[in-house]
Amino acid sequence: METPEQIKSRLEAAVPGAKIEILPNDCPAGERSLLVGPAHVLGAAKFLRDDPQLRLDFCSNVTGVDWPKTEIAEKIKVKQIVDGVEKEIEEVKKTTRPGFLEVVYHLYSMELKHGPVVLRQRTANRDTEAPAVSLTPVWRGCEFQEREIFDLFGIRLEGHPDLRRILMWDGFKGFPMRKDYVPPDDFEYEPTPHDKVLEQAKKQYPPEVKA
Amino acid sequence: MTAVAAMPPKNYEILPKPGGNGESPGELLEVSMGPQHPSTHGVFRMDVVLDGEKVVKLKPVFGYLHRNHEKIAENISYLGSMPYTDRLDYFCSMTNNWAYALTVEKLAGLPVPERAEYIRVMMAELTRLQNHTCLIGFFVQDMGALGTPLMYAFREREKILDLFESVSGARMMCNYMRFGGVRCDVTPDWLAQAKQLVDGYGKFLDEFEALFTENEILLARTQGVGVLPRELVVNASLTGPMLRAAGVNYDVRKVDKYGIYGRFDFKVPLGEHGDIYDRYMVRVLEMRESVKILEQALRDIPSGPVMDPKAKLRGFRPKAGEAYGRVEAPKGELGFYLISDGSANPFRYRVRPPSFINLTVLEDMCLGHRISDTVVILGSVDIVLGEVDR
Numbered sequence: 001m002e003t004p005e006q007i008k009s010r011l012e013a014a015v016p017g018a019k020i021e022i023l024p025n026d027c028p029a030g031e032r033s034l035l036v037g038p039a040h041v042l043g044a045a046k047f048l049r050d051d052p053q054l055r056l057d058f059c060s061n062v063t064g065v066d067w068p069k070t071e072i073a074e075k076i077k078v079k080q081i082v083d084g085v086e087k088e089i090e091e092v093k094k095t096t097r098p099g100f101l102e103v104v105y106h107l108y109s110m111e112l113k114h115g116p117v118v119l120r121q122r123t124a125n126r127d128t129e130a131p132a133v134s135l136t137p138v139w140r141g142c143e144f145q146e147r148e149i150f151d152l153f154g155i156r157l158e159g160h161p162d163l164r165r166i167l168m169w170d171g172f173k174g175f176p177m178r179k180d181y182v183p184p185d186d187f188e189y190e191p192t193p194h195d196k197v198l199e200q201a202k203k204q205y206p207p208e209v210k211a
Numbered sequence: 212m213t214a215v216a217a218m219p220p221k222n223y224e225i226l227p228k229p230g231g232n233g234e235s236p237g238e239l240l241e242v243s244m245g246p247q248h249p250s251t252h253g254v255f256r257m258d259v260v261l262d263g264e265k266v267v268k269l270k271p272v273f274g275y276l277h278r279n280h281e282k283i284a285e286n287i288s289y290l291g292s293m294p295y296t297d298r299l300d301y302f303c304s305m306t307n308n309w310a311y312a313l314t315v316e317k318l319a320g321l322p323v324p325e326r327a328e329y330i331r332v333m334m335a336e337l338t339r340l341q342n343h344t345c346l347i348g349f350f351v352q353d354m355g356a357l358g359t360p361l362m363y364a365f366r367e368r369e370k371i372l373d374l375f376e377s378v379s380g381a382r383m384m385c386n387y388m389r390f391g392g393v394r395c396d397v398t399p400d401w402l403a404q405a406k407q408l409v410d411g412y413g414k415f416l417d418e419f420e421a422l423f424t425e426n427e428i429l430l431a432r433t434q435g436v437g438v439l440p441r442e443l444v445v446n447a448s449l450t451g452p453m454l455r456a457a458g459v460n461y462d463v464r465k466v467d468k469y470g471i472y473g474r475f476d477f478k479v480p481l482g483e484h485g486d487i488y489d490r491y492m493v494r495v496l497e498m499r500e501s502v503k504i505l506e507q508a509l510r511d512i513p514s515g516p517v518m519d520p521k522a523k524l525r526g527f528r529p530k531a532g533e534a535y536g537r538v539e540a541p542k543g544e545l546g547f548y549l550i551s552d553g554s555a556n557p558f559r560y561r562v563r564p565p566s567f568i569n570l571t572v573l574e575d576m577c578l579g580h581r582i583s584d585t586v587v588i589l590g591s592v593d594i595v596l597g598e599v600d601r
Contacts, residue, residue, distance in 0.1 A: 027532020028320030141448020
């Protein structure tokens with residue numbers, strides 16, 4: 001199985017104009033992923049599926065990730081002159097990273113029995129129905145999983161043949177898997193006859209007659 | 212005038228049938244099959260458009276059991292979602308536990324003691340036996356063999372559930388695996404009971420097969436029905452017996468050799484035609500291979516601890532990173548995808564449910580068949596709605 005660097009260089013040669021970034025993964029599993037820009041995702045996916053050395057014909061897992069806007073604090077050593085003496089002082093540098101949504105694909109090869117290669121694409125922002133590219137035309141197995149991403153994350157995957165809600169009902173508003181989703185207090189509230197009775201009672205008994 | 216509220220769409224609608232290409236014009240009937248239909252194995256609905264008895268369109272509708280398992284898991288600790296995984300595919304809680312434990316071990320780099328690995332394999336294979344046995348029971352019930360075959364299946368399943376109960380305290384919601392091992396050890400007595408069950412299982416399978424394998428009704432209803440070509444099966448990410456019935460040799464136990472599966476001698480049964488009969492046959496043969504694995508595991512199981520002594524149950528915080536782990540569950544490839552940000556609960560927790568993805572091609576299998584066949588085709592997919600809806 002080729003390393004992400006090898007795949008990257010061959011991909012960039014095969015798909016003209018594609019820029020691929022390798023994202024690090026520090027945990028012991030160490031599966032690094034390939035981040036592809038939206039303009040070249042479809043071409044890159046076709047290359048990964050059809051290339052005779054890779055043959056990633058099996059798209060196992062497709063999922064979304066919500067990365068809200070965060071402040072990243074980094075400790076940087078800065079040289080400063082304190083009382084005429086040069087000293088190294090640690091400073092905390094804060095940068096804000098704008099929020100975005102991510103679609104992650106785990107690809108395996110059934111023919112050559114290797115994998116996984118992790119492919120990622122990102123949306124520009126966290127707007128309602130932020131656009132990304134659907135890979136259902138390349139791997140049919142993405143169909144329901146991408147519908148689920150649309151349903152729960154609100155990523156509009158362009159090129160999907162049948163993009164509807166799948167787990168939530170059709171009239172549902174909001175995207176439950178986003179980090180800032182607030183569920184309603186009571187899903188099952190229905191007005192009851194008691195509401196009416198209370199209203200009538202309020203009219204009947206003015207506020208000052210509280211017994 | 213008051214505004215009239217929009218009427219909800221009708222469940223049963225008669226549509227004009229498009230004429231042309233020599234067909235006589237007529238009417239198409241749209242039927243909502245389910246969610247309360249005994250053959251849908253839970254709360255599952257199929258929106259079927261029929262031309263006479265022939266299916267011309269079929270859209271699966273589900274989500275009735277949706278509780279957003281992934282969101283719940285993102286708000287509790289890593290260990291806290293172990294009992295929730297039991298509820299995914301409630302027939303196979305042991306393999307669900309293993310898949311989750313495997314992924315967390317991959318994420319945090321935890322070792323698993325030898326004896327625990329053997330116990331895990333035994334639990335997974337016992338789960339496979341009872342899942343496939345019950346599935347065949349349900350499946351022939353869908354074809355009209357009411358009651359009796361299912362009771363034969365349940366009799367055997369109950370013996371396996373007794374084993375699960377005596378080791379984990381619960382028949383179905385086992386909650387047995389932990390990160391770095393299993394919760395408690397099995398006794399020599401338990402091993403003797405398991406040995407007895409495994410020794411008798413081949414005989415039961417012979418009896419079961421004598422009832423079905425060459426049964427005329429089963430052959431007529433299943434051969435050549437719901438055929439899936441090899442290319443579509445791979446492209447649509449099908450896994451498990453659905454995939455292998457179409458002749459694709461892909462079993463995660465053989466490919467990844469997770470746990471200690473590399474040590475066992477077993478074969479991967481493959482189908483040839485990709486129809487329902489092959490799916491049935493692949494499951495029967497898989498059970499026979501599971502019996503072989505169990506015999507080897509029961510023979511070779513070493514003594515020793517069942518939990519890694521350094522494993523931390525409380526205050527478990529893996530380093531930032533991500534991992535994707537998968538096992539061969541009885542229904543197909545069950546995967547978990549975890550992203551850790553270094554805190555006590557996962558930043559992202561995702562389940563790759565095999566039966567959810569296996570449903571992708573339901574329409575392709577049913578088109579052109581009669582409505583009575585859709586019931587059998589759905590039965591052959593082997594879905595559990597707890598996992599499909601999550």
